[in-house]
Amino acid sequence: MPHAEMSESSAALERTLEQALRSREFRAAAGRSDNVPNAVQLRTRARRARRAILAKAEEEYSRYLRARATAAPHRPRSRCAGTACRTGGGAALLSTLVPVLSAVTAEVLLLTGLALAAFTERQYLPEAFMTVGLIAATVAVGSVLPDLARLSGHARRRHPAPAGAGRHTPDRAIEQARTAWHMALLERGVMPFLLGCLTEVRPEDTG
Secondary structure, eight states, rough: OHHHHHHHHHHHHHHHHHHHSSSSHHHHHHHHHHOOOHHHHHHHHHHHHHHHHHTTTTOOOOOOOHHHHHGGGOOOSSSTHHHHHHHHHHHHHHHHHHHHHHHHHHHHHHHHHHHHHHHOOOOOHHHHHHHHHHHHHHHHHHHHHHHHHHHHHHHHHHHHHHSSSSSOHHHHHHHHHHHHHHIIIIIIIIIIHHHTTTTOTTTOOOO
C-alpha cells in the first residue's frame, strides 16, 4: 500500500477508534463487563490488529479510491504557462484598453461636435465630429459585449446546480464514498473488535 494511502487508513482507524470508545453502545457494554481494559490498552490492541480491522471495510475503501481516481481528471488545471500566459495577459490588457479609449474618444468628439454646433454656422463640421464620435461609441460598446458574455458564462459555471437536481460533483461523490468507508470501518471493524476485547483481558496489556 502506498505511503499516502497507509497514512490515510491509519488516520481513519484512529478517528473511528476514538468515536467508538466514546459511543453509548460501547460504554453500556463496558458497564456490564468485569475487568474492562482501559482506553490505552484498547487502543494498543486495536493498533496491533490494524490490518484485520481495516480489512473489514476493504470493499468500501476500494470504492472510495475509485471515486477519487475518477474525479482526478476533472480537477481544474492551469490553462497557460510561460509565453502563452504572457501573450494572454497582453490580449487581456488590449481588450481592456480598447473600450476605455473608444469611450473617451467618443465623449470628446461628441462634446466637440455639440460645442461647434452652438458657435459655428458651418453645420457640416459639428456633424462630422458627432458622426465620428458615434462610431467610436459603437466600437466601445462592441468591445464590451464579448467580455460581458464571457463573465456571464463564468458566473453560470461557478454556481452549482440546485439541490435535488440529481447531479453530483466529483468532490461530493468522493465525500460520500469516504463517509461510507468510515461507517463500515466503525460498524464492522472497530466496534466489533472493541466489544470482543471486553470479554478477553490479556496480561500483556499495559496502561
